[in-house]
Amino acid sequence: DTSLAEVNSFSPSMPISPSSMINQYKFEDEPELRDLFITVDDPESHITAIETFITYRVVTKTSRGEFDSSEYEVRRRYQDFLWLKSKLEEAHPTLIIPPLPEKFIMKGMVERFSDEFIETRRKALHKFLNRIADHPTLTFNEDFKIFLTAQAWELSSHKKQGPSLLSRMGQTVRAVASSVRGGVKNRPEMFTEMNDYMETFSQKISVLDKIAHRIYKEEREYLNEMKEYGPIYTLWSASEEDIADSLKGVASCIDKCCKATEKRMAGLSENLLPILHEYVLYSEILMGVLKRRDQIQGELDSKVDALANKKTEKDLFSEEIGKLEDKVECANNALKADWDRWKQNMQCDMRSAFTNVAENNLHYYEE
Amino acid sequence: VLSFRAVESQSEGQCAPVDSLWRRYSEFELLRNYLSVTYPHIVVPPLPEKRADFVWHKLSADNMDPDFVERRRIGLENFLLRVASHPVLCEDKIFYSFLMQEGGWKEMVNETGFQLKADSRLKALNATFRVKNPDKRFTELKHYSDELQSVISHLLRVRARVADRLYGVYKVHGNYGRVFSEWSAIEKEMGDGLQSAGHHMDVYAASIDDILEEEEHYADQLKEYLFYAEALRAVCRKHELMQYDLEMAAQDLTSKKQQCEELATGTVRTFSLKGMTSKLFGQETTEQREAKIKVLEEQIQEGEEQLKSKNLEGRDFVKSAWADIERFKEQKNHDLKEALISYAVMQISMCKKGIQVWTNAKECFSKM
Numbered sequence: 001d002t003s004l005a006e007v008n009s010f011s012p013s014m015p016i017s018p019s020s021m022i023n024q025y026k027f028e029d030e031p032e033l034r035d036l037f038i039t040v041d042d043p044e045s046h047i048t049a050i051e052t053f054i055t056y057r058v059v060t061k062t063s064r065g066e067f068d069s070s071e072y073e074v075r076r077r078y079q080d081f082l083w084l085k086s087k088l089e090e091a092h093p094t095l096i097i098p099p100l101p102e103k104f105i106m107k108g109m110v111e112r113f114s115d116e117f118i119e120t121r122r123k124a125l126h127k128f129l130n131r132i133a134d135h136p137t138l139t140f141n142e143d144f145k146i147f148l149t150a151q152a153w154e155l156s157s158h159k160k161q162g163p164s165l166l167s168r169m170g171q172t173v174r175a176v177a178s179s180v181r182g183g184v185k186n187r188p189e190m191f192t193e194m195n196d197y198m199e200t201f202s203q204k205i206s207v208l209d210k211i212a213h214r215i216y217k218e219e220r221e222y223l224n225e226m227k228e229y230g231p232i233y234t235l236w237s238a239s240e241e242d243i244a245d246s247l248k249g250v251a252s253c254i255d256k257c258c259k260a261t262e263k264r265m266a267g268l269s270e271n272l273l274p275i276l277h278e279y280v281l282y283s284e285i286l287m288g289v290l291k292r293r294d295q296i297q298g299e300l301d302s303k304v305d306a307l308a309n310k311k312t313e314k315d316l317f318s319e320e321i322g323k324l325e326d327k328v329e330c331a332n333n334a335l336k337a338d339w340d341r342w343k344q345n346m347q348c349d350m351r352s353a354f355t356n357v358a359e360n361n362l363h364y365y366e367e
Numbered sequence: 368v369l370s371f372r373a374v375e376s377q378s379e380g381q382c383a384p385v386d387s388l389w390r391r392y393s394e395f396e397l398l399r400n401y402l403s404v405t406y407p408h409i410v411v412p413p414l415p416e417k418r419a420d421f422v423w424h425k426l427s428a429d430n431m432d433p434d435f436v437e438r439r440r441i442g443l444e445n446f447l448l449r450v451a452s453h454p455v456l457c458e459d460k461i462f463y464s465f466l467m468q469e470g471g472w473k474e475m476v477n478e479t480g481f482q483l484k485a486d487s488r489l490k491a492l493n494a495t496f497r498v499k500n501p502d503k504r505f506t507e508l509k510h511y512s513d514e515l516q517s518v519i520s521h522l523l524r525v526r527a528r529v530a531d532r533l534y535g536v537y538k539v540h541g542n543y544g545r546v547f548s549e550w551s552a553i554e555k556e557m558g559d560g561l562q563s564a565g566h567h568m569d570v571y572a573a574s575i576d577d578i579l580e581e582e583e584h585y586a587d588q589l590k591e592y593l594f595y596a597e598a599l600r601a602v603c604r605k606h607e608l609m610q611y612d613l614e615m616a617a618q619d620l621t622s623k624k625q626q627c628e629e630l631a632t633g634t635v636r637t638f639s640l641k642g643m644t645s646k647l648f649g650q651e652t653t654e655q656r657e658a659k660i661k662v663l664e665e666q667i668q669e670g671e672e673q674l675k676s677k678n679l680e681g682r683d684f685v686k687s688a689w690a691d692i693e694r695f696k697e698q699k700n701h702d703l704k705e706a707l708i709s710y711a712v713m714q715i716s717m718c719k720k721g722i723q724v725w726t727n728a729k730e731c732f733s734k735m
Contacts, residue, residue, distance in 0.1 A: 200549075201550075218539055222535070222536055225529045232518060232525060236515075242700040246708075253711070351735040354728075355732040358725045
C-alpha cells in the first residue's frame with residue numbers, strides 16, 4: 001500500500017518553519033549528504049531490422065545498504081525513462097514527478113537524431129534521474145531502483161509484470177467516472193490558491209521561455225553579422241599604409257567580441273534555456289497533480305453523497321469512506337509537502353539561472 | 368572667416384521651411400560644382416549624402432526626419448569648414464560671397480560661366496580613355512580610390528546590419544521587465560528581487576538608443592571619406608583626360624607634319640584616299656599644293672604652340688594636384704585614426720554601461 005509508505009517517510013505534521021526549509025534546501029545542495037550519484041552519458045546508436053534508437057549509459061554510485069553493489073552501469077533508452085515516469089506517477093499520484101524531455105521538438109525542426117538534439121535530451125534525462133534521487137520519497141521507490149540496476153533483459157521482464165494495460169485502463173476509467181465533478185466543490189482553500197498560482201505561473205514561465213529563446217536567436221544573428229564585419233577592416237588595411245595597424249587592431253577587437261558573444265550564447269543554452277524549459281514542463285505536471293488530487297477528493301465526495309441517500313447501509317459505507325478519507329488526507333499532505341519543496345527548488349533554480357545570466361553578461365562586457 | 372561661419376551656421380540652424388532647405392542644399396551643390404570645375408587639381412571636400420543611405424531599420428530613411436535633417440546640417444557645416452580650412456579654396460571669392468551674400472549669389476556664380484569650362488566627358492564615369500603613357504602615380508591613386516570606395520561602402524552596409532541586430536538583442540531584454548513584474552505579483556519571497564531586476568532590464572533595453580545614435584557619428588565620419596574617395600577619383604580622371612587630350616594633340620600634330628612633308632616632297636609614304644584619287648584623276652596644280660602646304664604650316668605652328676602650352680598646363684596640374692593629394696593623404700590618415708579611436712571609446716563606454724546594469728541585475732537576482 002503505497003499511501004502507507006508515504007505516511008511513514010513523510011510526517012504530515014512536519015512543521016514548515018523557515019529553519020526546516022533551510023535544512024531541506026541544504027540537503028539537496030550538499031553533495032556530502034547525498035548517498036546516490038547518477039550520471040547519464042555516452043549516447044549510442046543502435047540499428048535493428050525494425051528500428052533505430054539511441055541508448056544512454058546510466059552510471060550509479062551509492063553507499064546505500066539496500067543496493068547489493070556500490071556501482072552500477074546500465075544502458076537505457078528513452079522508452080525506459082517513459083516507463084519509469086509512468087510507474088512513479090502511478091505509485092505517487094499527488095507527488096510532483098520531474099518532467100522528461102519531449103519526444104520530438106517540432107518548432108526547431110531539429111532532426112530526431114541530430115547531435116544537438118541528443119545532447120539536449122541527454123542533459124534533460126540526467127536532470128530527471130537526479131531530481132528523483134534528490135526527492136525524499138521517490139528516491140526509495142522500487143521501480144527506480146530496478147531502473148538503475150537491472151540489466152536489459154531483467155528490466156524488460158520486470159516491465160511485463162504488474163497490472164496489464166487493460167486492467168490499468170479500467171482503473172482509470174472507474175476513477176474518472178466516480179469523480180466526474182472533479183472534487184472542486186470541497187477543495188480546501190490551499191489547493192485553490194495553488195491552482196490559481198499555477199495558472200499564472202505557467203503563463204509567465206512560458207512567455208519567459210519564449211523571450212529567452214528570442215534573445216538567443218538575436219544574439220546568433222548579431223554574431224553572424226559581426227563575423228562578416230571584422231574581416232572588412234582587415235581587407236581595408238591592405239590598401240592603407242599609415243592607418244593599416246589601427247585598422248587591423250579594430251579587426252582583432254571585433255574578433256574578440258565574436259568569441260565573447262559565443263561564450264555568452266553558450267551560457268544561455270547550457271543554463272537558462274534548459275531550466276526555463278524544464279519549468280514549462282513542470283507547470284503542466286503540476287496542473288496534472290492538482291487535478292489528480294481533485295479526482296481523489298472527488299471519489300470521496302461522491303461516496304459521501306451516496307451515503308447521504310442510503311442511510312441503511314451506513315456501516316459498509318463508513319468503512320469505505322474512512323479509507324477514502326485517509327487516502328485524501330495522505331494525498332493532500334503529500335502534495336502540500338512536495339509543493340513546498342518544489343517551490344523552494346524553483347526559487348533556487350531561478351535565482352541561480354538568472355544570476356548566472358547576469359554573470360555571463362558581466363564577463364562578456366568585461367572581455 | 369570664423370565669424371562669418373557663425374552667421375552662416377546660425378541661418379542654417381533656423382527651422383527653415385521645407386522649400387528653402389532644398390534650395391539651400393542645391394546652392395551647396397552649385398558651390399561645389401563651381402569649385403570642382405574651377406580647381407580641377409584640388410580634391411574638393413564632398414557634400415553629405417542627399418538621401419539617407421546605409422540605414423539600419425530603426426533609423427528613418429525619410430529625408431524629412433528631424434534626426435536626418437540635423438545630421439545633414441552638421442554635414443553641411445562640416446563641408447564649409449573643410450573648404451574654409453583649405454589653403455587654396457578658402458581664398459575663392461565665390462566661396463566668400465556664399466558665406467556673406469544672401470541674395471543674388473546664384474546669378475553671380477552663373478555669370479562666371481564655369482559651366483562652359485565643365486568637361487561633359489567627365490560625367491561619363493565609366494568611359495575609358497586610351498592613354499598611351501599613363502602617369503603611374505595617378506593610375507595607382509585611382510586604383511586606391513576605387514578600393515577605398517568599395518571597402519567603406521561594404522563596411523557601412525555591414526555596420527548597419529550589426530547595429531540592427533544589436534538593437535534586437537537589447538530590446539528583447541525589455542520584455543523581461545514586463546514579465547518579471549507580472550510574475551512578481553504571485554511570488555512572496557521572490558517578488559522584490561524579480562521586480563527590481565525587471566527594472567534594470569528595462570534600463571538595459573532603453574540604453575541601446577543612445578548608444579546607436581552615437582555610433583551614427585562614426586558612420587558619418589566614414590561616409591565623408593567614402594565621398595572623398597569620389598573626389599580623389601575625379602582628380603585622377605581629370606588628369607587622365609588632360610593626358611588624353613595632350614596625346615591626341617601630339618598625334619594630330621605629327622600627322623599634320625607628315626602630310627606637309629608628303630606634299631612638299633611629293634612622296635607618298637602612307638596610303639591615302641587623296642593620294643589615290645590624285646593618281647587616278649591627275650595631280651593637283653602647284654598653286655593648289657602650295658596653298659595647302661601654307662595652311663598646314665600655319666596649323667602646325669598653331670599646333671606646336673598649343674602642344675607647348677598643354678604640356679605646361681599638364682606639368683603644372685601634376686605638380687599642384689600632387690601637392691594637394693599629399694595634403695589630403697595626411698588629413699585622411701589623421702581623421703580616420705581619430706574616428707577609429709572615438710569608435711573604440713564608444714564601445715568601451717557601451718561595455719561600461721553594460722557592466723553597471725548587469726551588476727545591479729545580478730544583485731537583484733541573488734536576492735530572489
